[in-house]
Amino acid sequence: MEPVAVGLVGAGPWARMAHGPMLARGPHTRLAGVWARRPEQAAQLGAPVFTRVEELFDHCEAVAFCVPPAVQAEYAVLAARAGKALLLEKPLADSLDGARRLADAVAEAGVASQIVLTLRYAPQTRAFLARCAEIEPFGGHAANVSGALLGDHPFATPWRLERGALLDVGPHVIDLLGAALGPVTGVRAHGDPLGWTGLLLDHEGGAVSEASLCMATAGDPPPPMFAVYGRTGSAVLPHFDDDPLETVAEEFARTVRAGGGHPLDAAHGLRLQEIIADAEHQLTR
Known part of the structure; x- marks a missing residue:
């Protein structure tokens, strides 16, 4: 299987510890580039650094996100509309409305999506x-x-x-x-x-x-x-202390090549966010 070219949005500590190395080491994916609000951190990942997120989209077929939920909700919608498959972090967004917008954008664009709920891959x-x-x-x-x-x-x-x-x-x-x-x-x-x-x-x-x-x-x-x-x-x-990220990358690559169909997709993430929003409302009312 040809490695999936994945762009990474985000270059914080977790992106440098987990997502960047996971995507770069292959064999199922390759790190095609990085966009982050701090280019000096993005440069530490050893991949091309783009100054505009739209430029990153032009150089990849899928986009992974390792940013705060509000940022993911904003930029993942743009990536979906650009026709890119999405590897998403949990939660989908910082709000239920943001999660709905993202899930709707994925469904409307017909792109593949998958969430890094790490426990489920072990x-x-x-x-x-x-x-x-x-x-x-x-x-x-x-x-x-x-x-x-x-x-x-x-x-x-x-x-x-x-x-x-x-x-x-x-x-x-x-x-x-x-x-x-x-x-x-x-x-x-x-x-x-x-x-x-x-x-x-x-x-x-x-x-x-x-x-x-x-x-x-x-x-x-x-x-x-x-x-x-x-x-x-x-x-x-x-x-267990095993690192399941290699399985995450492999399953994401197969999801992209198949055009979607992973059980841990954006629609599943929305259902989780609905439950969390209900619980948060009960705790703060």
């Missing part, structure tokens, strides 16, 4: 989900607790400090519980997005789950936890 997660499908699941719980909003943590970025764990790690947790127990049909939320947030999720088919989210705890919290219980057994996602 073999351990896929084995966990296969086990969940065997046990007639009816309930589960998850916890994602860290100190990422404290001190000089690299993820203590302005949008995370403003919106907290629900918008950042919420997509990962809601997505995986939905994959394990059935699509989420309702949410009840309590707590504080900048402190501790609790979610009670209703799933299609009658299953229920609970999730605890926090990015403001000191010390050494345990790794993320997912457990599902069913009528014929249980399933627990083991902790």
Whole structure:
């Protein structure tokens, strides 16, 4: 398969640590260029740097995004309208309206899209989900607790400090519980997005789950936890440190070459954002 030429929007720490190297090392993709608001950071990725995002679009067939949600929502719409396939970060946008505009632009342009919900690409997660499908699941719980909003943590970025764990790690947790127990049909939320947030999720088919989210705890919290219980057994996602980004790149390349069809697409991202927006509204009303 001919490597997909992917342009990268963004050159912050995560772009330099993850997205840039992932796209550059191939063999399924090649980094065709970078556009960022700070060209000096873009130059560190070792690919052509473009001063206008439209110039980047002219030199690639797909665009990956590693920028804050509001920026992604703006520029991904432009890329979709330019006919480019999209590799998107979660959440789609900083607002439900922005997520709708982006999902609508993808659908109207008919371009392929895929979201980097990293947990879903790991073999351990896929084995966990296969086990969940065997046990007639009816309930589960998850916890994602860290100190990422404290001190000089690299993820203590302005949008995370403003919106907290629900918008950042919420997509990962809601997505995986939905994959394990059935699509989420309702949410009840309590707590504080900048402190501790609790979610009670209703799933299609009658299953229920609970999730605890926090990015403001000191010390050494345990790794993320997912457990599902069913009528014929249980399933627990083991902790792992594997890097699934090679699988992300491979699946994105195949999605682009096939013209779309990945389950973790922009439409899926919109459904996650609808649940998060509902939960945020409950927490702030």
